[in-house]
Amino acid sequence: MKMAAETETGKGEVEWEVKIPEKKLKDRLFFENLKAMVIDTQMCSRCLTCVSICPSELIVNEEDIVDFPNYEDKCLDCGACVRVCPRYDYKPKSGLGDYIEFTAGQSKRFKGQDGAMGTEFIFSAIDMGLIDRGLFVDRDEQWRTSVFHVRGKEQLEKLPLGGTKYVFADILPELKKAVMFSKVGVGVVGTPCMVSGVRKLQEEYPVFREKVKLVIGLFCTENFHYNEVSKYLIEKGVDFSKLIKTDIMKGKFVATMTDKEVKFKVSQLTSILPSGCNVCTDFTAVESDVSVGSVGSVAGF
Amino acid sequence: MKKVGTPEYDLSDKLKYHVSALSTAAKEMALPLNITTHYPRERKRQPDCFRGYMLFDPERCISCFQCSFVCPANAIWMKDAPSGRYYPTVDYGKCIFCHFCIDSCPGGALRTTKIHDVAYKTMDEMFTSTEEMIEPPEIIREDVGVVDYVIDKEDLSLKRTKEKDELIVDVEPSQGVPMVSVCVDRGSCLACKVCDMICESGAVSSVVDEAAMTVKMAIDAEKCTGCGLCVKECSMQILRLVRK
Numbered sequence: 156m157k158m159a160a161e162t163e164t165g166k167g168e169v170e171w172e173v174k175i176p177e178k179k180l181k182d183r184l185f186f187e188n189l190k191a192m193v194i195d196t197q198m199c200s201r202c203l204t205c206v207s208i209c210p211s212e213l214i215v216n217e218e219d220i221v222d223f224p225n226y227e228d229k230c231l232d233c234g235a236c237v238r239v240c241p242r243y244d245y246k247p248k249s250g251l252g253d254y255i256e257f258t259a260g261q262s263k264r265f266k267g268q269d270g271a272m273g274t275e276f277i278f279s280a281i282d283m284g285l286i287d288r289g290l291f292v293d294r295d296e297q298w299r300t301s302v303f304h305v306r307g308k309e310q311l312e313k314l315p316l317g318g319t320k321y322v323f324a325d326i327l328p329e330l331k332k333a334v335m336f337s338k339v340g341v342g343v344v345g346t347p348c349m350v351s352g353v354r355k356l357q358e359e360y361p362v363f364r365e366k367v368k369l370v371i372g373l374f375c376t377e378n379f380h381y382n383e384v385s386k387y388l389i390e391k392g393v394d395f396s397k398l399i400k401t402d403i404m405k406g407k408f409v410a411t412m413t414d415k416e417v418k419f420k421v422s423q424l425t426s427i428l429p430s431g432c433n434v435c436t437d438f439t440a441v442e443s444d445v446s447v448g449s450v451g452s453v454a455g456f
Numbered sequence: 457m458k459k460v461g462t463p464e465y466d467l468s469d470k471l472k473y474h475v476s477a478l479s480t481a482a483k484e485m486a487l488p489l490n491i492t493t494h495y496p497r498e499r500k501r502q503p504d505c506f507r508g509y510m511l512f513d514p515e516r517c518i519s520c521f522q523c524s525f526v527c528p529a530n531a532i533w534m535k536d537a538p539s540g541r542y543y544p545t546v547d548y549g550k551c552i553f554c555h556f557c558i559d560s561c562p563g564g565a566l567r568t569t570k571i572h573d574v575a576y577k578t579m580d581e582m583f584t585s586t587e588e589m590i591e592p593p594e595i596i597r598e599d600v601g602v603v604d605y606v607i608d609k610e611d612l613s614l615k616r617t618k619e620k621d622e623l624i625v626d627v628e629p630s631q632g633v634p635m636v637s638v639c640v641d642r643g644s645c646l647a648c649k650v651c652d653m654i655c656e657s658g659a660v661s662s663v664v665d666e667a668a669m670t671v672k673m674a675i676d677a678e679k680c681t682g683c684g685l686c687v688k689e690c691s692m693q694i695l696r697l698v699r700k
Contacts, residue, residue, distance in 0.1 A: 360643065
């Protein structure tokens with residue numbers, strides 16, 4: 156509250172300057188720039204960083220397409236969406252990046268593969284007092300995703316349903332809420348594009364730099380959108396009410412149900428693969444603090 | 457264990473207390489001392505700052521929601537008016553008459569009256585709409601006199617006067633604590649200019665400098681009324697109200 160103290164003594168005008176980004180298309184709104192450069196060129200990974208930062212809260216992820224209805228009237232033209240979009244000035248990242256060590260690990264508390272490790276990291280950070288809020292992805296019986304805030308150990312018992320969902324979740328809009336509520340710090344688990352979005356937010360805005368303390372990236376081959384993937388899987392004979400888990404193993408998509416298994420080659424899913432995933436080369440979430448994934452590890456981990 | 461029983465008096469004590477009781481009874485018979493106000497035939501004279509029924513002046517309201525925000529009983533709802541503004545309504549079923557709303561109103565749109573008999577027959581009637589708050593309410597008055605309590609040394613007595621007390625008083629709107637909005641994290645400002653758009657008093661300004669690619673934001677502490685609208689609207693929650 157140093158600045159507050161400053162204004163208390165020094166009366167009169169308080170001024171500050173905010174830099175605005177360059178418009179690639181002059182004389183157009185910033186959202187139009189974003190739409191032309193990212194959304195219409197099919198570069199958009201739908202990480203929803205723009206949705207989280209938009210001050211008018213009118214950028215929406217409707218039917219799995221990022222859109223701003225009535226942007227001609229409603230856009231405030233602040234440029235925040237362009238400032239944070241990881242794909243606006245896209246420099247593809249790949250490889251492992253700088254790392255301290257890589258190791259195989261298993262959680263004692265949680266059952267599962269990489270997702271359980273993500274959960275373990277978040278809970279350990281809460282136990283250590285590093286963060287006071289963690290974000291997880293929950294799912295309902297129809298495998299629709301929602302975001303779940305974890306604030307302490309007592310929530311261990313009613314943990315969300317585990318298992319890879321292969322479906323995007325609106326993590327980043329929730330991250331902004333968590334940052335506003337959090338007093339210590341926030342931990343978040345996300346796909347590589349979401350991690351890039353978080354880093355971009357941190358680069359631009361000190362409040363995120365201060366509060367987002369743990370960013371866990373998940374190894375990501377591709378991720379789908381609920382409407383498309385659910386339609387496809389129902390066609391393949393998957394009954395969502397009986398579905399236990401989904402996985403990609405040895406080039407095959409496996410959906411395990413209580414009574415049977417549905418298997419098909421991953422290459423068949425390319426028809427519903429989001430276009431933004433085609434340009435992405437970041438498998439390991441290079442920019443994250445910790446990347447977790449079970450590719451290439453020994454059986455049992 | 458401690459026992460509680462009747463105190464032990466000797467004969468002289470008993471005699472003394474009996475005489476005292478009898479003399480009080482005799483005094484009351486000759487000159488009865490009655491300090492009860494005979495409401496509704498009389499009303500107690502209240503001070504001008506009495507916390508009673510509230511009146512509302514839409515001309516002064518800037519729709520800042522401060523009254524509903526500060527209300528500890530959640531009695532104030534903001535309802536949208538035809539003019540596109542939001543005005544308060546009070547549910548007297550919940551109101552605890554703390555008048556924090558009046559004290560916190562930056563424009564002085566709410567004011568108090570000396571009406572204390574805010575009583576209705578049904579719960580629905582207790583909900584007071586904005587229109588009902590603009591004009592003083594119709595009250596059935598049976599009172600013919602005003603009662604003043606006079607404290608003389610250690611004795612309390614009543615002074616009855618035959619007059620009708622004016623219940624609607626002109627009180628200067630409370631100034632409250634002068635507050636001013638400041639930005640505590642200028643680096644996180646989005647320059648969305650919402651604060652500028654929402655500000656009623658023109659204290660916040662934003663100037664876009666196309667050439668330098670910057671937006672100059674400024675808050676004029678002199679003009680700021682401390683209504684807190686910008687603080688509530690700021691999407692990054694980086695504005696705070698501090699004492700002027």
